[in-house]
Structure formats: C-alpha cells, structure tokens
Amino acid sequence: MRHAAAFAGKPARLFADNHPTVSAVSAAQDAYIRATDFDRPTVVFDLDMLRAKYRALDTGLATASIHYAVKANPAPEVIAAVAAEGGRFDCASRGEIDLCLSLGIPADHIAFGNTIKRASDIAHAFAAGVEQFAVDAEEELYKLAEHAPGCRVIIRMLVEASEADWPLSRKFGCSRREALRLMDLGRYLGLDVAGISFHPGSQVREPRMWASALDAAHILWTEAAEAGHALRILNIGGGFPAFYGEPMLRTEAYAAEVMRMVRHRFGTDVHVMAEPGRGLVAEAGVIIAEVLLVARKDQDDLARWVFLDIGKFSGLAETMDEAIRYQFETRHDDAETGSCILAGPSCDSADVLYEKRPVQLPLDIEAGDKIRILCTGAYTSSYSSVGFNGFPPLAAVFVN
Ligand SMILES: Cc1ncc(COP(=O)(O)O)c(C=O)c1O
Known part of the structure; x- marks a missing residue:
C-alpha cells in the first residue's frame, strides 16, 4: 500500500x-x-519498490536485457537487488566495476559504458573479465586494441536533438560518418565490432521522443551492414522516466512502446540492451x-x-x-x-x-x-x- x-x-x-x-x-x-x-x-530507499519497478520494466522490455546504470545509485543494496532480479550492469569507471565485482557480479555481466577511459582502467577491467566496452573516438579504439585485445566494442552514436528533460548534450557519441570509420578501424585492429549505442537523454517523458534517435540508429545500422559489418547488439541507453508529477505512461506500457518502436525498425534478430538508471531507482x-x-x-x-x-x-x-x-x-x-x-x-x-x-x-x-x-x-x-x-x-x- x-x-x-x-x-x-x-x-x-x-x-x-x-x-x-x-x-x-x-x-x-x-x-x-x-x-x-x-x-x-x-x-x-524502498527495495521492494525497486524490485517492482525492475519487474515492470523487464516485462515491458520483453526480450531486451537490462543493464542497470550503476551511476544512478551505486548503493550495494541496490546493486544486489538488481542482480537478484537478473539484471546486468553498465559501469562508468573502474570504481563502479570493482564495486560490482566485490558484490559477486560476474565480470561478463558488466559493460564498461563510459566512452572516456583511462588506459590502465581498460586493462584492469579486461583482466578482470569485462568484455564489452563503449567507444566514440579513434584514440579510444587504439587504447582498447592495446589493453583489451579482441574485446567487444559498441560504437556510441551522437544524439543530436534530444527532447529529454536532462539531455546528455554533445559530449558523448560521434557522427554517423565517424561511427562507420570507427567500425572499419576497430575491425582492422582485431576488435569485435558488435553493435551501436545511443542515449536519448535522461528523463524522456514520452516514448515518441525516442523516434528520431531510433531512426538515426537504424540508418547507421543499415549503412554498417552495407559496409560489411554484421552488427548484432543495439544498446538503447537509459532515458526511462521517473514520475516527477507530470502525467506519464505506466512503466510497463512505456517500455513496451519503446520496444515496439525498436522492433518496427530493427526487426527481431537484433539483441537489444537497455541501461536504465533513473527509471529503475x-x-x-x-x-x-x-x-x-x-x-x-x-x-x-x-x-x-x-x-x-x-x-x-x-x-x-x-x-x-x-x-x-x-x-x-x-x-x-x-x-x-x-x-x-x-x-x-x-x-x-x-x-x-x-x-x-x-x-x-x-x-x-x-x-x-x-x-x-x-x-x-x-x-x-x-x-x-x-x-x-x-x-x-x-x-x-x-x-x-
Ligand atoms: C552510458 C549511460 N547509460 C545509461 C545511463 C542512465 O541513464 P538514465 O538515468 O536516464 O536511465 C547513463 C546516464 O548518464 C549513461 O551515461
């Protein structure tokens, strides 16, 4: 009650x-x-409310996997509750990765989602068993090739016109043309160029606000295929909203609508990852x-x-x-x-x-x-x- x-x-x-x-x-x-x-x-903080929220998101997101963005609330109790629900983790730093590892999260359930990483932190994460890394710049690819050879790479795309209440600005991601160039370079460097990611901005109040980012992602996906990259992972980031007083869809319906929009463009063969932070906690x-x-x-x-x-x-x-x-x-x-x-x-x-x-x-x-x-x-x-x-x-x- x-x-x-x-x-x-x-x-x-x-x-x-x-x-x-x-x-x-x-x-x-x-x-x-x-x-x-x-x-x-x-x-x-009520862990039962978190569990209920996780289940609602999980139901709406259906086949997509949930990678909780630890930065939203890195309390060990929160991480443990998400793990117990079957969640995986998006980490921004060595500190967050070590925290998850210390709580018994398997390394292959952790993705290093920050595009700006210290070389020694890449080496540390890779040695610990983290396999997936986000990238939006050439220099980062060279760091990965040297310190995490053969790792799984997700290229982060710039989202230009975010309608989110908390846009993530131009700091993250790269243009479509640059993303394609990075895919070629990543492959040349022996990395597993597995997919693309974007973040629509935090607190995206309505599902329709995802449309332009999904359209752009789909164009990139198609061009990547034409360039010979068999991508398999689409990371749609966070953005799932919390209730701050304005009317909005219920969690499950919201997530289901976003997934409908994803499947409409990408079909069912693509593995979809979501990285909710705010929307979960x-x-x-x-x-x-x-x-x-x-x-x-x-x-x-x-x-x-x-x-x-x-x-x-x-x-x-x-x-x-x-x-x-x-x-x-x-x-x-x-x-x-x-x-x-x-x-x-x-x-x-x-x-x-x-x-x-x-x-x-x-x-x-x-x-x-x-x-x-x-x-x-x-x-x-x-x-x-x-x-x-x-x-x-x-x-x-x-x-x-
Ligand atoms: C890479 C990444 N994924 C997920 C999130 C979580 O976003 P949100 O809290 O909007 O769900 C963030 C937030 O900054 C992020 O940078």
Missing part, C-alpha cells in the same frame, strides 16, 4: 489518467520516517530534509525564500538549470500555499534550487519543519558523495 501524502493525511495524488502516482511514499518508508528522528538529510527513494530558514529580503518583499538543509551540492544536483523538478510534501500540505524560492544551505550563491519557476509551499512552513522530497532515489546520494560515477574523490596533499 502506498501513502502518497500520508504525511499530510491527504489521499494519494492521481495521475491525469487516474492512475495512482508511482512515486508515492510506501508504507514501509512512511513507517520508518515517522519512527525516526533525522538529524541530517537522508534518503529512505528514482521512485524508490524519498529524501527527508529540514527547513532551516524562511526569510524575505525586506518586509515588503513578495519573494519568500525557503532554505533547506539539502542543496545542489549535497544531493540535489539535478536541480541545475531547474531541469528536474522534484515534488515536496510537508505536514502543512492542507494549508494555503504560496510560491517561494527554494535554496540549499551552502554559502555558495549558486546553491538555489528553484527560482525561475518558484515552488508552491504552505504559507505557514517554518524553520524546523521536515519536508519530504519525492522520487529522489536516482542521482542524489551518488552526486552528493565524493565518488560520483565511481571516480575517486579529489585527493589533497599539503606541502610546506
């Missing part, structure tokens, strides 16, 4: 199509939160935070500032550019609300969460009030940690 607004004693929020919200706080989370006196921002987490201060810059100032004990640098990095809009619950949720600028606690002026589009919060909210931030199981604890993506924290040495 879900308690969407048990905090405020209200009935569960509804989707526009009358589906109960999926990012509601679960009974287990609610009970834990009520019984606990939190003295710092804390994400309360976001809804299973709720952050309990505290209001530290409510203030106005002047008594006549209409703008009300609400400062929380969590901010951009301590877990809510995805509020950058106000891209991801979280939902909030407070014990005053039945009271009249008004807009406010929401900010974090740090002494950095960039630590403002929502100002362009202010947030509606109860007018009587005050310092000391707890606030629940919904759908925060993805890209929160990992960003706030000193090891996002599994890269080690900045080292410090002191000399005199």
